[in-house]
Amino acid sequence: MNNRLTWHRLALFGALGLFAFFFLTPLYVMVATSLKSMDEIRTGTLLSLPMSPSFAAWAKAWSEACTGTDCGGLKPFFMNSVMMVVPAVATSTLIGAVNGYVLSKWRFRGSELMFAMILFGVFMPMQVVLLPMSQVLGWLGLASSVWGLILVHVIAGIPSTTLFFRNYYVGLPDELVKAAMLDGANFWQIFVRIVLPLSTPIMVVTLIWQFTNIWNDFLYGVVFSGADSKPITVGLNNLANTSSTVKEYNVDMAAAMIAALPTLLVYVLAGKYFVRGLTAGAVKG
Structure with missing residues (x-):
C-alpha cells in the first residue's frame, strides 16, 4: 500500500484539520473560560489558556448558581x-x-x-x-x-x-x-x-x-x-x-x-x- 504523502493527501489532511479546528474551537473556549477567574477573563483574550486553572466556577454552577429565584445550582x-x-x-x-x-x-x-x-x-x-x-x-x-x-x-x-x-x-x-x-x-x-x-x-x-x-x-x-x-x-x-x-x-x-x-x-x-x-x-x- 502506498503511504507516501501526495498533494491530494496533504490537501485532504489540511481540510480535515481546518474542519476539526472550526468545530473544536467553541468547545475549547467553553472549557478554557470555565477554568478562569473573572479577573483573568477581563484582562485576557478569548483563546488564551487559563493561567491558574480552577474548578470554582464548576462548583458554583453545580450547587450555588441562581436559576431565577432559586440559587441551588444545576x-x-x-x-x-x-x-x-x-x-x-x-x-x-x-x-x-x-x-x-x-x-x-x-x-x-x-x-x-x-x-x-x-x-x-x-x-x-x-x-x-x-x-x-x-x-x-x-x-x-x-x-x-x-x-x-x-x-x-x-x-x-x-x-x-x-x-x-x-x-x-x-x-x-x-x-x-x-x-x-x-x-x-x-x-x-x-x-x-x-x-x-x-x-x-x-x-x-x-x-x-x-x-x-x-x-x-x-x-x-x-x-x-x-x-x-x-x-x-x-x-x-x-x-x-x-x-x-x-x-x-x-x-x-x-x-x-x-x-x-x-x-x-x-x-x-x-x-x-x-x-x-x-x-x-x-x-x-
Missing part, C-alpha cells in the same frame, strides 16, 4: 434529567424493537399502512403535539411531573426507534424465524432468544440516538415540566438568563459544560459503535 435539574432519560430511553427503545420485529418478521394485513402511519411521526413537527399532549397529561394526572416528561419522550421516540429496528430486522434472514417456529418457539421466545442477541449494533445506535435527543430537548422540558421537574436544559437556560450585577461568564460556561458532558461522554465512549451500528444494516445479505 444539581436538581441534572438529577431530574437523569430520572427522566433512563426510563424514557429504555422504554422507547424496547417498544421500537418489538414494533420493528413485528413489522418486519410477522407481517399482517395492513402492516405496511401501520408502518407508514408510525413513520409519519418522524417528520411531524414537535410543536403540533404540544396542545393535545398537554390535555392528555392533564387527563392522566401527569402534568408538570417527571413521569409526564417520560411519557412524552417515549411517545415522541417510538417512530424513530421503530424505523431503526424495522429497517435493521428486514436484513435478518427470515429462515431464522421459520426454523425457530418449526422447533416450537413462540413469538416472545424467538424475539428474546434469537432476534435480540443479533440486535446489538442497532440497539447501540438507538440508545445513543434517544439519549441525545431526550437529554438535549428543551421544548418539551419547558412546556410540560413543573417547578420541581425541570430538566437540565431548562435549568441552563434559566441560569444564563438570570440577571445579576456582574455577569459571570466562567459560571455560564461551566454550566454549559455540565449540561453537555453526558452526551459528550456517550459519543466519546461509544461513538465507534454508533458508526458500526449505522452501517451494520446498510447492506442486506
Whole structure:
C-alpha cells in the first residue's frame, strides 16, 4: 500500500484539520473560560489558556448558581434529567424493537399502512403535539411531573426507534424465524432468544440516538415540566438568563459544560459503535 504523502493527501489532511479546528474551537473556549477567574477573563483574550486553572466556577454552577429565584445550582435539574432519560430511553427503545420485529418478521394485513402511519411521526413537527399532549397529561394526572416528561419522550421516540429496528430486522434472514417456529418457539421466545442477541449494533445506535435527543430537548422540558421537574436544559437556560450585577461568564460556561458532558461522554465512549451500528444494516445479505 502506498503511504507516501501526495498533494491530494496533504490537501485532504489540511481540510480535515481546518474542519476539526472550526468545530473544536467553541468547545475549547467553553472549557478554557470555565477554568478562569473573572479577573483573568477581563484582562485576557478569548483563546488564551487559563493561567491558574480552577474548578470554582464548576462548583458554583453545580450547587450555588441562581436559576431565577432559586440559587441551588444545576444539581436538581441534572438529577431530574437523569430520572427522566433512563426510563424514557429504555422504554422507547424496547417498544421500537418489538414494533420493528413485528413489522418486519410477522407481517399482517395492513402492516405496511401501520408502518407508514408510525413513520409519519418522524417528520411531524414537535410543536403540533404540544396542545393535545398537554390535555392528555392533564387527563392522566401527569402534568408538570417527571413521569409526564417520560411519557412524552417515549411517545415522541417510538417512530424513530421503530424505523431503526424495522429497517435493521428486514436484513435478518427470515429462515431464522421459520426454523425457530418449526422447533416450537413462540413469538416472545424467538424475539428474546434469537432476534435480540443479533440486535446489538442497532440497539447501540438507538440508545445513543434517544439519549441525545431526550437529554438535549428543551421544548418539551419547558412546556410540560413543573417547578420541581425541570430538566437540565431548562435549568441552563434559566441560569444564563438570570440577571445579576456582574455577569459571570466562567459560571455560564461551566454550566454549559455540565449540561453537555453526558452526551459528550456517550459519543466519546461509544461513538465507534454508533458508526458500526449505522452501517451494520446498510447492506442486506
